[in-house]
Amino acid sequence: MSNSLKDTLERADKDGVKYILTISTEDKSFNKILDIVTKHKNVYGTYGIHPHEAKSHKNVKTLDIIKKTSLSDKIIGIGETGLDFYYNHSDKKDQINCFEEHICAAQENKMPLIVHTRSAEKETIEILNKNLRKRNFKILIHCFTGTREFAFKLLNLGAYISASGIITFKKSLELANTFKDLPNERILVETDAPYLAPVPLRGKPNEPSFIIHTVRFLSELKKLSFDEFSKITTQNFFKLFGELN
Numbered sequence: 001m002s003n004s005l006k007d008t009l010e011r012a013d014k015d016g017v018k019y020i021l022t023i024s025t026e027d028k029s030f031n032k033i034l035d036i037v038t039k040h041k042n043v044y045g046t047y048g049i050h051p052h053e054a055k056s057h058k059n060v061k062t063l064d065i066i067k068k069t070s071l072s073d074k075i076i077g078i079g080e081t082g083l084d085f086y087y088n089h090s091d092k093k094d095q096i097n098c099f100e101e102h103i104c105a106a107q108e109n110k111m112p113l114i115v116h117t118r119s120a121e122k123e124t125i126e127i128l129n130k131n132l133r134k135r136n137f138k139i140l141i142h143c144f145t146g147t148r149e150f151a152f153k154l155l156n157l158g159a160y161i162s163a164s165g166i167i168t169f170k171k172s173l174e175l176a177n178t179f180k181d182l183p184n185e186r187i188l189v190e191t192d193a194p195y196l197a198p199v200p201l202r203g204k205p206n207e208p209s210f211i212i213h214t215v216r217f218l219s220e221l222k223k224l225s226f227d228e229f230s231k232i233t234t235q236n237f238f239k240l241f242g243e244l245n
């Protein structure tokens with residue numbers, strides 16, 4: 001299987017993946033994202049600093065984030081950002097500061113905030129809640145792997161919750177049970193490529209076309225057809241990100 005971007009996008013297209021969102025995690029790779037979204041009609045992007053990278057991006061402030069998102073009308077979200085107290089690759093304080101700069105940018109330019117959260121449920125809720133009280137913003141929790149209680153607290157904050165290939169793993173029974181009870185109109189799907197390829201492709205480098213396995217798993221969980229469920233998550237994407245141009 002060829003790893004070229006062109007072939008990867010062709011495989012996605014063949015499997016019915018019409019739109020792709022590629023996520024920024026650090027400043028230095030953003031130019032690559034701009035290049036990709038400029039060259040490929042159905043690929044959109046975001047700008048953001050992953051919590052792992054917070055320590056080396058202390059200079060990235062709200063205004064910088066807003067400026068970067070305005071460089072192309074195909075940059076449609078802010079993130080990923082958030083808190084990762086599992087790995088703590090950056091100090092908690094730096095992660096929180098960086099997260100709040102992103103939140104202010106999302107409040108200002110009205111783009112959805114794409115949140116990474118791991119081993120930081122209490123702090124994530126506190127920070128989102130505190131800032132939502134000041135000014136509203138749209139939230140997408142990416143690659144959700146948290147507790148059921150956390151999921152329902154996030155729903156109360158108006159968040160959308162995205163499932164990755166992890167949900168198809170055997171050990172993810174509890175996670176699958178949580179998703180079973182989440183309202184369909186708040187669920188999105190993602191690959192988190194190149195990581196977390198879903199069963200039956202687990203262990204392979206993940207890519208957009210593989211999303212069909214995650215969608216199939218969720219549609220069975222929800223007792224809907226593949227087409228019904230994929231229509232719902234597509235609509236949810238547009239509700240959150242707006243119509244694409």
Ligand SMILES: [Zn+2]
Pocket residue numbers: 080116117142143
């Ligand atoms: Zn993440």
